[in-house]
Amino acid sequence: MPDYLDRDDLTTIVPDVLAKQPVTDMHTHCYPPTFGDSSDGSGEGLLLWGIDELVTYHYLIAEVYRVVPESELPIDKFWAMTKAQQADHIWKNLFVERTPIGEACRGVLTTLHKLGLDPNEKTLDNYRKWFAQQTADQYIDRVMELANVDSITMTNPVFDDPERLMWEKNQKVGDDPRFEAVLRIDPLLRDWPGAVAKMSAWGYDVSVEFTQKTIDETKRFLNHWLDYMNAIYVAMSLPPEFRYPSDSDLAGNRFVSDILMPVLAERGLPFAMMIGCHQQVKPELRDAGDMVGKSDVQSVVSLCREFPKNKFFITMLSRENQHELCVAARKFGNLMLFGCWWFLNNPSIIEEMTRERLELLGTSFIPQHSDARVLDQLVYKWDHSRRIIGEVLIDKYNDLITAGYRVQRDHIERDARLMLRDNFRDFCKR
Ligand code: FIX
Ligand code: ZN
DSSP states (O other): OOOBOOHHHHHHHHHHHHHHSOEEEOOOOOOOGGGOBGGGSSSOOSBBOSHHHHHTOHHHHHHHHHHSOTTTSOHHHHHHSOHHHHHHHHIIIIIISSOOOSHHHHHHHHHHHHTTOOTTOSSSHHHHHHHHTOOHHHHHHHHHHHHTEEEEEOOEETTSHHHHHHHHHOGGGGOOTTEEOOEEOTHHHHOHHHHHHHHHHTTOOOOSSOOHHHHHHHHHHHHHHHHHHTOSOEEEEEOTTOOSSOSTTHHHHHIIIIIIHHHHHHHTOOEEEEEOEETTSSGGGGGGGOEEOOOOHHHHHHHHHHOTTSOEEEEESOGGGHHHHHHHHHHOTTEEEBOOOGGGOSHHHHHHHHHHHHHHHTTOSBOOOOOOSBTTHHHHHHHHHHHHHHHHHHHHHHHHHHTTOOOBHHHHHHHHHIIIIIHHHHHHHO
């Protein structure tokens, strides 16, 4: 007879099962060392890792400007500092002179603690000495083991010149078995004329008008890069104003309906839409200058309905969109919700979103992605999220026990496997 679990069992077994279940992290901004790394001194490496990158994460730059205003430290002076000087400034003001109670600060402490370092240092000197003894390649393995992540999904923005040039120089630049590539194509929706100019310069016979030639050539561009990168899906970040259908944004709509949907349907690849980012409301903050806005779930409903042969990974940035999005996912099997994105990646909101998703969707969703920009963040982002997901699952399994259902360990293992890995992998392949 399988042992049925009681309430006390759940408090130890659920966290244990989640800790043991490897995660396939479906959206990060991390790279293998072949793209160059932040320790190589060039300043051009795309793989960011180590204490100075951790402490200068753009979330923390925004937060340090809440306590040391521009009147005290003009932003251009901050950007003129070295990375180490920026990190020292942030560590002093957010971690020493104030309690590092915010989620992005706490994440740095969790990462240091799980690496076996003391997170109470008053300066970064000892951390720098420790990181100087690591090599990027072995550190990736160490971080993946600590975070129990079995695959890191990259974000590969083909319209960003530095990265595209690395691909053009060496097609194998992404060939690291620990990483998967994703074709990221924001300008094709956010700036169609600019994207057309670039594709023309690259030898594609395209124009701003949606002639058949433009449609065919843009498809050729997409197919080339999907093959070249061996990309597992296509992704875009879209503004809160994105609407489909929309006569006010014909270019965006025509690109989606006449070009992107047919290409992805033919290849069986998902389209990941990350909707709700107002980019650069404060450009001086650079990556930290983006803002959230409420988006239109009905546009997602229209796309899922109009393109039943296409698959959509959807995440929205506004907390206010989440319940409606869950209901939309109940209507369309080609819609897979994922993650608690960016300003939602905080314990209070991860808990709320995970609860409503389990209650409305069962285990047919992907509760989290890390969005890690600095490799080391995988350690804290997955530690924090596993903890919260576990607490919610314990409640839900308790509800089942109350209803007389006999919960077994292998049920919990199956649920963890689905939500942390297989819902993503299967949806990509289906
Ligand atoms: O568009 C995106 O992929 C966003 O996740 C990033 O632009 C954002 O800066 C981020 O890293 C949020 O966590
Ligand atoms: Zn991202």
